[in-house]
Amino acid sequence: MSAARFPLLLAAELRLILRERLTWAILAALVAALCLAAWTGAGRVAAARTALAAAAADGERAVREAKAAHLRYGRPAAIKVNYWQDPTDAFGYMTYFMAAYAVKPPTPLAVLAAGQSDVQPAVTKVGFGFSTVFDDTATEIGSAAALRLGPFDLAFVLVVLVPLAIIALAGTRLSSEHDSGILRMIAAQPARPRRVAGAKFGAAALVALTATLGGTMLALLLSGGLGDLADWSGAAALLAAALAAYVVFWVAACALAASLWRGAVTALAGLVLAWACLTIALPTALGLAVDALAPVPSRIAAIDASRQAQARFYAGEEAPRVTAAWLATKRPEDARRPELADAPELKRLARDDYYDEALADHHRAAGAQALAASAWSRRLALLSPATALTLALETASGTDAGRHAAFLTDAAAYRRSLRAFFEPRILAQAVDPAPVCAGCPARLDFDAYDAVPAFAPADARAAAARQALLTLVCLGAAAFLLAALAVRRLKQWPA
Amino acid sequence: MGASVLPADEPVLAIGGAVKRFGARTALSGLDLRLDAGEVFALLGPNGAGKTTTINLILGFLRADSGTIRVCGIDAGADPVGARRHVAYIPEQVALYPGLSGVENLRYFATLAGLELSKDEARALLTEAGLAPEAYGRKAGAYSKGMRQKVGIAVALARRAQLLLLDEPTSGLDPSAAADFSATIRAAAGRGTAVLMATHDLYRVREMAGRVGVLSGGRIVEEIDPRTLDHVALERLYIDRLAERAA
Structure with a gap:
């Protein structure tokens, strides 16, 4: 058979595969799983968007109420408002009224993978009202085993279930024909084994690709969870190509299994074993390797250090001493004013710095561990097609550990920028406490509510495109390698 | 496909001194065979005599350790696809896709051979092969062995092959189906197709074959014209030759 006739053979194989009831049963189950997973993901994305909207509304409410209070307190009155009740006081506003949030908005593709979002929130309040050990103490870290099991999201279906569907669809191509004797009829025709196998597995790949990519698109559209892809079309296209390479990888694995000519049962057993190794055992082993290479520092030790710092600060004359020393570094010209050492706002600012310094090593260790774990995860993920695709999907979804580590770093920087914004105002207010309005109940010396720095979320698009491209290259190379091995083995028919 | 015209002196099949060993066991030990267009040659022999090995060599599934196998002048070892x-x-058990009908199976195998058959052409070929029209659209999973063989013959007819290889073609067929099959093969030979069949069925051999070769120990130990002997004499001769070889 000439190469020009290959499309005819491919069409014949497509008709053959589409005539099988098993094919339609597999495709129906796959599309149903994709729709269910997309619905789960859309629910999570909706919850994250609701949390972000609530945070934004809370921030606007705080500013609105502070402005209203400013107007209300701007007239003399018989009452006295304390600083913790006064949003017109810089320290009072910063500590008790301001609603500032660091946010990690879902990407337009967030519906694809829950990733780390189970334990890592998309929004965290950045404030000074209480001292936190960690920036994400609002959530509890769950069991690693439960996390590994993961939610039933699109990433789970695409990474774990799609290969099973492909194995069911293509795992016994040629090998079942070998068992039934049809292969001898096929082999007796003037067609090269590579061409016949190419048509058989090419048809299976076309069906699997159409079902996986088309089913995913359908599920995303039906779930309504897909965001505006206008600026994300490049990343989305690369991700779709990486997913296609993943599908081709598993079809090539089926071709390689068939080329061993050991029968359908052996081919299926080998493929299921490979699936278990590549999608379950190897990712688990790589997760353990990341834990070993970037061990998590003890949170208990950090909490203990925080308690010890608190105990030290309030013991004996430590608080005035620390406050005076802090003031000497900030305003040397006012350091000798003893009343300032007792000013509650300065004592509080000094205490926060004291705590920050006491916990600096723990913060540094936690930050370094998060970055190291993220870096190792990115490197090791490429060792398994399943982890590579998972990471690409999570990065596109913005739910990966690396983005969260960067988010925590950004949130800490944001907290510092807020502190830098308020600190000079609080200091100025403390060293010159003359009232702005005689007889008014509040301080009224802070009204720059709209000038308070806002958190600027990092753009996840470039990282998503980069990871998808890297995954595409790796999966493409792996698929090519398997296909080349299969082609080499399919030089001749079995005797 | 296979309808190219051969030079007058070129046999359809020419096997010269073919030797094939599987480890210590010798399956063929210098097989010589020549088959011209329109001839029906029956290879008689017990199990393990080398019949299936001979067919595998002609189809190019195996390569001979020495000797030559040429189909229409093409070396089957060097160019198996060209020879095929x-x-x-x-084969003895024609295996078809059970989920496809006879027409669909025929069109599929024709596609493998690089042919595009319309449904009407496929039905005409199945008719020529002797399959009843009511079976055309039925799934092949419900076909009897004889019906599957007719689809196999239809594939051969579609390809206009010059050499037809039959492996135990009549085993398991009822007498009526076997008689139909004999008639179909004779018709094919009448159109110039050379037929090589490996069989134990002496009755059908005498009915179909123009020449009979007794294969023993990996080579043809006697060639017989079956028309010169009745069934009993043919059977006696076959058993005697095998006994002599065993001794």
């Missing part, structure tokens, strides 16, 4: 263009093969 001229060969149609009907």
Whole structure:
């Protein structure tokens, strides 16, 4: 058979595969799983968007109420408002009224993978009202085993279930024909084994690709969870190509299994074993390797250090001493004013710095561990097609550990920028406490509510495109390698 | 496909001194065979005599350790696909896709051979092969062995192959189906197709074959014209030759 006739053979194989009831049963189950997973993901994305909207509304409410209070307190009155009740006081506003949030908005593709979002929130309040050990103490870290099991999201279906569907669809191509004797009829025709196998597995790949990519698109559209892809079309296209390479990888694995000519049962057993190794055992082993290479520092030790710092600060004359020393570094010209050492706002600012310094090593260790774990995860993920695709999907979804580590770093920087914004105002207010309005109940010396720095979320698009491209290259190379091995083995028919 | 015209002196099948060993066991030890267009040659022999090995060598599934196998002048070892263009093969158990009808199976195998058959052409070929029209659209999973063989013959007819290889073609067929099959093969030979069949069925051999070769120990120990003997004499001769060889 000439190469020009290959499309005819491919069409014949497509008709053959589409005539099988098993094919339609597999495709129906796959599309149903994709729709269910997309619905789960859309629910999570909706919850994250609701949390972000609530945070934004809370921030606007705080500013609105502070402005209203400013107007209300701007007239003399018989009452006295304390600083913790006064949003017109810089320290009072910063500590008790301001609603500032660091946010990690879902990407337009967030519906694809829950990733780390189970334990890592998309929004965290950045404030000074209480001292936190960690920036994400609002959530509890769950069991690693439960996390590994993961939610039933699109990433789970695409990474774990799609290969099973492909194995069911293509795992016994040629090998079942070998068992039934049809292969001898096929082999007796003037067609090269590579061409016949190419048509058989090419048809299976076309069906699997159409079902996986088309089913995913359908599920995303039906779930309504897909965001505006206008600026994300490049990343989305690369991700779709990486997913296609993943599908081709598993079809090539089926071709390689068939080329061993050991029968359908052996081919299926080998493929299921490979699936278990590549999608379950190897990712688990790589997760353990990341834990070993970037061990998590003890949170208990950090909490203990925080308690010890608190105990030290309030013991004996430590608080005035620390406050005076802090003031000497900030305003040397006012350091000798003893009343300032007792000013509650300065004592509080000094205490926060004291705590920050006491916990600096723990913060540094936690930050370094998060970055190291993220870096190792990115490197090791490429060792398994399943982890590579998972990471690409999570990065596109913005739910990966690396983005969260960067988010925590950004949130800490944001907290510092807020502190830098308020600190000079609080200091100025403390060293010159003359009232702005005689007889008014509040301080009224802070009204720059709209000038308070806002958190600027990092753009996840470039990282998503980069990871998808890297995954595409790796999966493409792996698929090519398997296909080349299969082609080499399919030089001749079995005797 | 296989309808190219051969030079007058070129046999359809020429096997010269073919030797094939599987480890210590010798399956063929210098097999010589020549088959011209329109001839029906029956290879008689017990299990393990080398019949299936001979067929595998002609189809290019195996390569001979020494000797030559040429189909229509093409070396089957060096160019198995080229040789198979001229060969149609009907195994003892014709296996078809059970979920496809006879027409669909025929069109599929024709596509493998590089042919595009319309449904009407496929039906005409199945009719020529002797399959009843009511079976055309039925799934092949419900076909009897005889019906599956007719689809196999239809594949051979579609390809206009110059050499037809039959492996135990009549085993398991009822007498009526076997008689139909004999008639179909004779018709094919009448159209110039060379037929090589490996069989134990002496009755059908005498009915179909123009020449009979007794294969023993990996080579043809006697060639017989079956028309010169009745069934009993043919059977006696076959058993005697095998006994002599065993001794």
